[in-house]
Amino acid sequence: MSLRLIALSSLLVLLSACASTEEPQPKPAEPVKSIKLPESSPTAFFHELQGKLLGVPAKAEVELALLQVDERGRPQKLIASVILNGTGTPLPFRLGFNPKSFAQGQRVELRGRASQSGQLILHLPARTIQSADSQSLGELQFVPAP
Numbered sequence: 349m350s351l352r353l354i355a356l357s358s359l360l361v362l363l364s365a366c367a368s369t370e371e372p373q374p375k376p377a378e379p380v381k382s383i384k385l386p387e388s389s390p391t392a393f394f395h396e397l398q399g400k401l402l403g404v405p406a407k408a409e410v411e412l413a414l415l416q417v418d419e420r421g422r423p424q425k426l427i428a429s430v431i432l433n434g435t436g437t438p439l440p441f442r443l444g445f446n447p448k449s450f451a452q453g454q455r456v457e458l459r460g461r462a463s464q465s466g467q468l469i470l471h472l473p474a475r476t477i478q479s480a481d482s483q484s485l486g487e488l489q490f491v492p493a494p
Contacts (some may be wrong), residue, residue, distance in 0.1 A: 396444045397477070398456060400486035406436035408462045408469065410490075414445055414477065416454050421474070425449075425455065434462065438487065447480035456480075460490065468493045 374434055397414065410432040416425040428445035441460075450456055460472030470490040477483075 355440060395447050395480060395482040396442050396484055398440070398442045400487045401432075401439040401441055401460070401472070402487050402488060403470065403490040404434035404436075404439050404462050405469075406434055406466075407466065408434035408464045410434055410439065410441075410460060410462045412441060412458065412472070413445055414443060414451075414461045415457055415459060416451060417457050418454075420468075426453075427450075427454045445480075450480040458485070460488070461493070462490055 359418060366490055401410060401412075411429060412432070412471050413429040414427040415423045416427060427449045428443055428490065430443050431440065432439055456477045457474045458472070458477055459474050462470035469492070472488055472490050472494045475485065
């Protein structure tokens with residue numbers, strides 16, 4: 349074979365490779381479904397507990413949880429929770445919740461724990477929450493963990 353014939357066939361192979369089927373077009377993204385919120389104010393659906401936590405050392409991680417509990421005090425359902433970082437001073441908190449999550453006739457408690465370097469150091473004695481209304485709990489004292 350001559351050099352011209354080899355060059356010509358190589359060029360044809362190269363051109364045919366470039367002229368292959370076109371790449372598929374990406375599918376257009378599906379539209380994002382928006383959630384329509386009720387027209388009334390958001391405060392009609394979310395209430396909050398607020399207050400100050402006392403006795404939490406700096407750099408401690410605090411978890412507050414609003415729980416539905418059974419007659420023996422065992423947690424049955426998490427209603428709301430928040431994680432805060434201790435500052436060594438009274439620590440203000442706001443725990444928002446949906447009042448519709450309070451089951452009729454069930455006991456609801458606010459519980460808390462503080463840990464440092466992964467070790468439980470303090471806890472908040474359980475506090476019964478009587479109603480699903482927004483309320484200020486004032487100052488809540490953490491005590492050493494058992």
